[in-house]
Amino acid sequence: MKSIKWPKHSILAIAVLATWIKTVIVYHTSFEMDIENLMQEFILFINPLSFLLFIYGLSLFLKSTKARNRYIIAMSIILSIVLYTNVGFYRFYNDFITLPVLFQTSNFGELGTSVGAIINWLDILYFIDVIILIIAIKFVPKLQGQLTIRKEFRRAYFVLAMAVLFLNLGLAETERPQLLTRAFDRELLVKNIGTYNYHLYDIYVQSKSSAQRALADGSELVEVDNYVQANQAAVNDEMFGKYAGRNLILVSLESLQSFVINNKMNGEVVTPFLNSLTNDKDTYYFSDFYHQTGLGKTSDSEFIVENSLFGLGRGAVFFTHGGNTYNSMAEKLGENGYFTNVMHSNNSSFWNRDMIYKSLNIDKFYDINSYEVTDENSVNWGLKDIPFFEQSTELMTQMQQPFYSRLITLTNHYPFYLDPEDIMIPEYDSNSGTLNRYFQTVRYLDEAVKVFFEELKEKGLYENSIIVMYGDHYGISENHNKAMAMYLDKEEITAYDSALLQSVPLYIHIPGSGDGGEINKTAGQIDLRPTILHLLGIETSNDMQLGADIFSEEHEDFVIFRDGRFVTNELVYAGEVCYDRNTGNDIGIEACQPYIDRATTELEYSDAIINGDLLRFYDSETGNLKQDVVN
Numbered sequence: 232m233k234s235i236k237w238p239k240h241s242i243l244a245i246a247v248l249a250t251w252i253k254t255v256i257v258y259h260t261s262f263e264m265d266i267e268n269l270m271q272e273f274i275l276f277i278n279p280l281s282f283l284l285f286i287y288g289l290s291l292f293l294k295s296t297k298a299r300n301r302y303i304i305a306m307s308i309i310l311s312i313v314l315y316t317n318v319g320f321y322r323f324y325n326d327f328i329t330l331p332v333l334f335q336t337s338n339f340g341e342l343g344t345s346v347g348a349i350i351n352w353l354d355i356l357y358f359i360d361v362i363i364l365i366i367a368i369k370f371v372p373k374l375q376g377q378l379t380i381r382k383e384f385r386r387a388y389f390v391l392a393m394a395v396l397f398l399n400l401g402l403a404e405t406e407r408p409q410l411l412t413r414a415f416d417r418e419l420l421v422k423n424i425g426t427y428n429y430h431l432y433d434i435y436v437q438s439k440s441s442a443q444r445a446l447a448d449g450s451e452l453v454e455v456d457n458y459v460q461a462n463q464a465a466v467n468d469e470m471f472g473k474y475a476g477r478n479l480i481l482v483s484l485e486s487l488q489s490f491v492i493n494n495k496m497n498g499e500v501v502t503p504f505l506n507s508l509t510n511d512k513d514t515y516y517f518s519d520f521y522h523q524t525g526l527g528k529t530s531d532s533e534f535i536v537e538n539s540l541f542g543l544g545r546g547a548v549f550f551t552h553g554g555n556t557y558n559s560m561a562e563k564l565g566e567n568g569y570f571t572n573v574m575h576s577n578n579s580s581f582w583n584r585d586m587i588y589k590s591l592n593i594d595k596f597y598d599i600n601s602y603e604v605t606d607e608n609s610v611n612w613g614l615k616d617i618p619f620f621e622q623s624t625e626l627m628t629q630m631q632q633p634f635y636s637r638l639i640t641l642t643n644h645y646p647f648y649l650d651p652e653d654i655m656i657p658e659y660d661s662n663s664g665t666l667n668r669y670f671q672t673v674r675y676l677d678e679a680v681k682v683f684f685e686e687l688k689e690k691g692l693y694e695n696s697i698i699v700m701y702g703d704h705y706g707i708s709e710n711h712n713k714a715m716a717m718y719l720d721k722e723e724i725t726a727y728d729s730a731l732l733q734s735v736p737l738y739i740h741i742p743g744s745g746d747g748g749e750i751n752k753t754a755g756q757i758d759l760r761p762t763i764l765h766l767l768g769i770e771t772s773n774d775m776q777l778g779a780d781i782f783s784e785e786h787e788d789f790v791i792f793r794d795g796r797f798v799t800n801e802l803v804y805a806g807e808v809c810y811d812r813n814t815g816n817d818i819g820i821e822a823c824q825p826y827i828d829r830a831t832t833e834l835e836y837s838d839a840i841i842n843g844d845l846l847r848f849y850d851s852e853t854g855n856l857k858q859d860v861v862n
């Protein structure tokens with residue numbers, strides 16, 4: 232040993248290296264992460280480094296070698312415990328830990344009894360870096376005298392750590408744009424920013440929401456309640472309860488926008504089946520209906536439909552407020568004897584669905600594990616829509632009736648890839664591959680819906696159901712405006728056009744009813760909850776909801792977008808300009824002002840309900856504040 236000259240910061244270097252390598256090995260051996268390319272592999276490799284440099288590097292601020300070593304050992308133990316706890320949790324739940332889960336002790340009921348099965352003695356290897364460090368400290372010879380750490384060294388060290396962090400974030404951003412603002416999946420977060428940084432991020436997001444929650448009290452609800460009550464739309468007596476007792480099948484049509492409906496692309500019909508439903512005797516087709524989602528995309532649409540509240544302006548409410556009290560459509564239907572479920576062939580943790588579905592009181596989530604997914608029957612994001620619908624109807628035959636099933640399709644999702652055998656029409660010929668392929672995947676989605684209807688009929692599930700289908704959000708973003716202008720034969724896509732392009736189709740199909748026709752009232756996803764519940768004969772007059780029954784005489788032609796834009800039957804407000812809807816001309820802000828004010832109020836009230844978790848203070852049976860908060 233004597234002959235080796237150990238560098239001054241050997242222990243620090245060993246700590247960083249040992250924990251880094253261990254973490255990367257654990258990624259590969261203990262978690263199932265889909266790595267699709269070399270870049271993702273590289274990001275996974277470097278992602279623990281920045282955090283480890285920081286946390287171990289803090290030892291450089293300690294004066295004595297002894298204190299530094301103690302700190303490093305303590306940190307390595309804490310980090311090993313964090314990592315190992317995640318491994319244990321993952322073995323059981325197939326998910327990474329998020330703070331609210333730690334506080335929902337009921338989650339651990341099941342876990343407690345199976346701890347024995349989860350742990351084994353080889354798990355000591357998860358602490359291998361601690362062991363290496365203890366040995367190293369023993370054997371690396373002590374330096375003579377006290378080591379003073381130069382300021383310049385410290386500065387250079389932390390600059391390096393920062394550089395690694397930014398490199399990591401930069402690469403992650405190119406792989407997964409808007410990763411942190413949208414925060415869609417814990418697995419994606421861990422894959423891209425690393426398990427340790429993920430926990431910091433999670434602590435930040437969760438503590439921000441719990442602080443807002445802690446500061447809120449029931450009195451805030453009084454004002455919101457007054458507004459909601461004053462703006463209630465009375466039910467349409469003719470429609471109320473007309474289809475009570477039927478199964479409710481809700482289909483989220485991935486990325487489907489209205490501009491393809493009853494439209495052609497280079498002479499090809501894009502949506503033959505959905506077109507046929509627009510003048511079907513048993514179908515209401517809503518031709519001026521809009522999505523109202525923000526960054527939470529599909530999950531926002533789910534949130535809006537279930538709760539008749541808006542998603543949040545930042546991030547995905549499914550993630551940030553998954554543990555709130557809600558009064559969802561599923562909960563209402565459950566109270567009325569329905570078996571409620573969501574069917575979607577994806578990991579249950581995506582969009583935090585596994586957590587929030589509990590808060591929404593959804594009885595069962597048929598996630599990827601309920602489906603047979605093979606290489607042959609999947610493409611792009613996973614199971615293709617046709618086998619998805621086939622397998623879903625099969626599952627429905629086993630369900631207790633009446634049921635409420637919400638199905639989420641997936642094939643018509645960016646980047647809109649299909650297998651050659653599923654291509655039914657040629658690509659479009661604009662400068663945007665995305666738009667070009669979009670028509671093809673939309674065509675496939677249309678076919679899938681047709682197959683779904685046939686399957687429902689075959690399985691005897693059709694007659695006694697109501698089938699509601701809506702586009703979840705836009706599929707073609709403003710990045711493709713040039714190509715869209717070409718398709719729509721316009722010079723350019725203005726803010727006015729973009730707002731109107733947010734229209735998504737809505738169908739309410741009621742087999743054998745003879746009820747149907749085109750409805751051109753201006754409405755949005757927020758109106759679905761009361762509209763549907765009323766058809767099924769379920770009252771919502773005490774519910775804290777911001778939408779209105781579209782069949783109501785009092786329904787207003789006014790739809791608010793999450794970013795403050797809005798559309799009425801006469802006006803379009805976008806890019807801070809007030810347009811005459813018919814001419815597309817700027818008509819001065821005054822005409823829009825009353826609506827701008829109301830849009831602001833409604834968005835604020837919705838945010839207040841969510842951020843303050845205010846529904847925990849509300850009794851929807853009576854429409855009153857819960858007694859204990861009044862005093």
Ligand code: GP9
Pocket residue numbers: 527528529530575577581639641644
């Ligand atoms: C994922 C699917 C797609 O499960 O819902 O989500 P999106 O990217 O459309 O929000």
Ligand code: MN
Pocket residue numbers: 485486528529703704
């Ligand atoms: Mn979607």
